Structure formats: C-alpha cells, structure tokens
Amino acid sequence: MKLRLGLPKGSLQEATFHLFKQAGFDLTVRSRSYFPAVNDPELEVVLMRAQEIPRYVNDGVLDAGLSGLDWILENEADVIEVADLVYAKSTSNPIRLVIAVSKYSDIMTVSDLSGKRVATELVRVTQKYLKENGVEAFVEYSYGATEVKVPDLVDAIADITETGSSIKANNLRVIATILESTTKLHANKVAWEDPWKREKLQNLAVLLQGALRARSKVGLKMNVPGEQLETILEILPAMKQPTISKLVRSDWVAVEVILEDKQVRDLIPALKKARAQDIIEYPLNKVIP
Numbered sequence: 001m002k003l004r005l006g007l008p009k010g011s012l013q014e015a016t017f018h019l020f021k022q023a024g025f026d027l028t029v030r031s032r033s034y035f036p037a038v039n040d041p042e043l044e045v046v047l048m049r050a051q052e053i054p055r056y057v058n059d060g061v062l063d064a065g066l067s068g069l070d071w072i073l074e075n076e077a078d079v080i081e082v083a084d085l086v087y088a089k090s091t092s093n094p095i096r097l098v099i100a101v102s103k104y105s106d107i108m109t110v111s112d113l114s115g116k117r118v119a120t121e122l123v124r125v126t127q128k129y130l131k132e133n134g135v136e137a138f139v140e141y142s143y144g145a146t147e148v149k150v151p152d153l154v155d156a157i158a159d160i161t162e163t164g165s166s167i168k169a170n171n172l173r174v175i176a177t178i179l180e181s182t183t184k185l186h187a188n189k190v191a192w193e194d195p196w197k198r199e200k201l202q203n204l205a206v207l208l209q210g211a212l213r214a215r216s217k218v219g220l221k222m223n224v225p226g227e228q229l230e231t232i233l234e235i236l237p238a239m240k241q242p243t244i245s246k247l248v249r250s251d252w253v254a255v256e257v258i259l260e261d262k263q264v265r266d267l268i269p270a271l272k273k274a275r276a277q278d279i280i281e282y283p284l285n286k287v288i289p
Helices: 013-023 053-059 069-074 123-132 165-169 189-193 195-214 226-235 261-273
Strands: 003-009 043-049 064-068 080-085 095-102 117-120 138-141 156-161 172-181 183-187 217-225 243-246 252-260 277-283
Touching: 003 013, 003 053, 003 195, 013 195, 043 053, 053 064, 053 069, 053 183, 064 069, 069 123, 069 172, 069 183, 080 189, 080 195, 095 123, 117 123, 123 138, 123 156, 123 172, 156 165, 156 172, 165 172, 183 189, 183 195, 189 195, 217 226, 217 261, 226 252, 226 261, 252 261, 261 277
Parallel strands: 003 043, 003 064, 117 138, 117 156
Antiparallel strands: 064 183, 080 183, 095 156, 095 172, 217 252, 217 277, 243 252
16 A cells, blocks of 8 residues: 655755655655655655645545645645645745735735736635635736736736745735645545545654654753752743653752753753753654644
8 A cells, every 4th residue: 555645846845855854754856856765665755846736636646745725725626634734945934825016006905906917826816815805806827936027017916925035125015915824734535535545644644743843842851959959840841841850879850851942042051050960952853742
C-alpha cells in the first residue's frame, strides 16, 4: 500500500522539505525531477505547483496533498481537511490575499473598484469576494509579476502577501483583505474512506503538526539546590509542570522544562542568579500534546 502525496514545487518547496525532515521524512530530489525519493516506502511523493494540487486531489489523481486554503477555494475542490499547517515561505504566519492599488490612486475602498480592472491569479476567489460586496469589476488572470501592473495596466491587483514587503516595494496600498490562508494537508474523499490511507494521513498529520509546534519551543535543563527549588519554580514558565528528579547522593534536584524560545534570553540570567547551575538549552524536533 502506498499513499500518493502531492507536495508544492516552487516557493514553498524548501520550507516543506524542511518541515518533513523535522517530522522524520527525508526527501531528496534532482533538480529536474518531480518525483522525490523519501525514506518511507509507504509514501509516493509528487512535486507540482501548489495551484494545481487541490484539483488533482479532488479528482483522485492524488490521495492527498499540501496546498493553501486559497488554492483549495480557487479550484473549488471538495476535499477533506486533515490538518492545518501554519507555515509559509519565510515565516510561520498565515499569508493574506489582499486587494492593493497604487498608493497615489484615488481608490480608497472596495466599492471604488466598480467598473475597474483587477489582475490576479485567484480569479474565482476574487470574483466571489467582489460580488459579495456588490462590486462589478473586470477580473483578469495574471500570469505573474502582478504587482508591477498597477497602475499602468490595471487599476488594482488581488495578490498573496506574506510580509507585505513586496506591496510596499512596488508603491502599493492595501485596501482590503479577501482572506487569510494557511497550508492545508487535504485528502481525496475516496482515499479518506480507505482505513489504511486515513490512518497514514492521521499519523502524518500528528508528526507534521508536532514538528511545527516544536519550532517556537526549546527544552531547558538545570541543576538546582533543594532549598532554592521553590524560587526556581516561581521563575520558570512551563507547558504543564516541570520535570523534577533528585540527584543521587545529593540534596540537589534536576529540573527540566519546555518553554517558548523567546523567553530563554531573559530567564537564564534570572535562573543563574537564583543559583541554578549546569543550565542546558536544547532544540526540539517535535512536540506532541
């Protein structure tokens, strides 16, 4: 038995491969190949554009795939959402589909787009949003370089932004957000009804979400004098409760905790001041609740 899985080729490929490696799956691919090797004989991986993956999942060509909610909606794909995976090309935040105009434009609201020309790769999603807002505009498909088309070729664009830097760099101004999108592990309905494939997908989801959950956290170990334990516990945050174990032939204890990595910088000096010793910070691969 094999699960045929579509993974995004292009801008999201590197981030996806890194996530899978953290989850325990090593993917290797030659530069012109669309079929990566993977260290799991139960997986068959196909690389393709994220825009196409939901359509092939919907049609049953793929059992499952990773693609954004934006492309699932654009393809009008009737699929099962297995897991929400909040990661993107550069950050761990959702991306946004926004409507933007030239910063010098007199277009201030969505209503001002009536009768105007809008360029986008997500034609169906944009048309639906404009219709819901009572706006009749001409929405055309953009084959790329969408940001540079304003204002000489079109009046506005509907484009994906992750950090907003490209919008600002092209002297554009956002007037509306159509939707927020995250990467979805989604499955074909027939594949989901197969017990073996469903369990494989659920296990995959646990590992991928565990890897994402671990990205913002680290482990912290230290040795603490017994009389200072309560002081140390007051300083330490924890996901649940710290692990405490007594050191052999000593009144000292070992304390271990999982916490947000951004907290460590301020915590370590405070822990040292409270007489903690042998403090060790270590990265995590997965956090499974």
